[in-house]
Amino acid sequence: MQTLQITLPENVLQDLANIKQQLQELKKEFQPKEPTKYLTRNEVARMLSVDVSTVHNWSKKGILNPIGIGARVYYKRKDLENAFIELRK
Template sequence: MADVTQTHNTTPEELIEKFLKGVDERFEDLKKNFTPREPDELLTTKELEKELKISAVTRWNWEKKKILTPRKIGARTYYLRSEIKELLLNSNK
């Protein structure tokens, strides 16, 4: 026999309201603890140079010294914005 739950002195509307209130509370908890991940933005070499105010020679030197990690897709080169942010945040430590 299946589990049966009986409610006494509760109308179907009250039961639905209690159920929805519980669901709303769970969603509110989820919203407080949930931080959506933003897709990682790719920067081109020109965008990187412009944003960091550096020359192509400086960018190339930083790649050679492993300060920057380029991503190659075919003949194009990209840099992850998150890695650049992390590099800038940790540069003074």
């Protein structure tokens, strides 16, 4: 069996090294996009261990941001996580 050896010009090798480095940097920053998770009032109440009326009151006060379709009310899970505040710094 014969092997074929190809010698590439130095600038091509440098370009390949630059491309490889850029790809590695992109991999570090890349985060796959998570689909938006919508929760009902009951799911939010169960998740936070509170009553549904508390979820309603927090929505009225602007603590939680409800969204709706027709008569249905939903909450984005990401919005719920962002509603939490750090108590100790």
